[in-house]
Amino acid sequence: MLNLEECNVCPHKCGVNRYIETGYCKADINVKLNLYQINFTDEPNLSSKNGSGNIYFSHCNTSCVYCNSFSVSQFGWGKVVSKQSLADIMIGFEQSGVNNVHLVTPTHYSPQIIEGIKLAKEMGLSVPIVWNSNAYENVETLRELEGLVDIYLPDFRYFDSKAAKDYSNAENYPDVAPKAILEMFRQVGHLKESNEIAKKGIMIRILLLPENRNRVDKILKWIHDNLGKRTYISLMSQYYPTYSTAAYPEINRVLTKKEYEFAVDKLEVFGFENGFVQDIKGNNDWQPNFAKENNK
Numbered sequence: 001m002l003n004l005e006e007c008n009v010c011p012h013k014c015g016v017n018r019y020i021e022t023g024y025c026k027a028d029i030n031v032k033l034n035l036y037q038i039n040f041t042d043e044p045n046l047s048s049k050n051g052s053g054n055i056y057f058s059h060c061n062t063s064c065v066y067c068n069s070f071s072v073s074q075f076g077w078g079k080v081v082s083k084q085s086l087a088d089i090m091i092g093f094e095q096s097g098v099n100n101v102h103l104v105t106p107t108h109y110s111p112q113i114i115e116g117i118k119l120a121k122e123m124g125l126s127v128p129i130v131w132n133s134n135a136y137e138n139v140e141t142l143r144e145l146e147g148l149v150d151i152y153l154p155d156f157r158y159f160d161s162k163a164a165k166d167y168s169n170a171e172n173y174p175d176v177a178p179k180a181i182l183e184m185f186r187q188v189g190h191l192k193e194s195n196e197i198a199k200k201g202i203m204i205r206i207l208l209l210p211e212n213r214n215r216v217d218k219i220l221k222w223i224h225d226n227l228g229k230r231t232y233i234s235l236m237s238q239y240y241p242t243y244s245t246a247a248y249p250e251i252n253r254v255l256t257k258k259e260y261e262f263a264v265d266k267l268e269v270f271g272f273e274n275g276f277v278q279d280i281k282g283n284n285d286w287q288p289n290f291a292k293e294n295n296k
């Protein structure tokens with residue numbers, strides 16, 4: 001059972017009472033978010049022409065040195081919203097005609113967001129809920145989302161514990177994330193679309209790091225062997241050096257074309273049938289405009 005008085009929401013299991021103190025993620029009992037906006041730059045079957053209703057939550061349960069939204073995830077820029085406000089935002093999105101409500105970095109607020117989703121559904125929310133997480137999550141917490149989340153969009157970050165420790169301070173990530181992803185898959189199965197818009201299922205994002213530091217080859221092999229080649233994969237090329245990457249020279253640069261092609265080649269070798277690849281961009285023009293003024 002999820003417990004915010006001895007917090008056990010994520011694999012850190014800090015045991016803190018979030019009514020009076022904070023743990024690793026620095027999030028207290030109140031839900032904080034920085035930005036909510038209709039977004040058109042997610043995968044085509046999420047954004048399509050009507051967009052996704054994205055809600056970007058403040059704080060995070062990992063501390064990635066390359067986080068491109070570190071002002072929100074690490075510094076906690078954002079403002080507190082009630083569960084009712086959260087539900088109202090979701091309903092507002094639906095009334096705007098979005099394809100889905102897309103929750104970005106929600107894990108550390110799982111219990112509060114569950115209540116928000118339930119409230120929104122009581123108010124008539126019917127578009128799919130997208131859970132966009134880092135997959136550093138407990139199976140027990142994910143089980144509480146069953147029937148509430150329609151589309152899981154986990155980042156599968158590492159299959160190398162040294163990289164997970166060095167870059168995200170989560171050495172056991174390669175043990176934790178596969179179990180989380182199996183639970184997501186158990187709940188929703190392969191991604192199903194209607195008119196090329198995602199409705200239910202799992203799509204796995206892989207943000208490629210320079211020098212293949214996260215071991216995309218091992219990640220793809222695991223997905224192939226455990227979920228099968230029908231799994232939707234989103235292979236992301238948009239990594240760029242930011243935040244604390246200057247301390248890690250090996251990842252303090254954008255990807256090369258060769259590095260991206262290595263990953264695309266692996267997709268083909270394993271025979272994956274569904275998903276998305278990108279052009280090499282080497283820029284950050286897709287980045288949402290997080291504002292410090294939202295820090296109230």
Ligand code: SF4
Pocket residue numbers: 007008009010011012013014015016022023024025026027061107108109
């Ligand atoms: S959600 Fe935050 S406080 Fe709770 S266990 Fe995870 S890191 Fe610790």
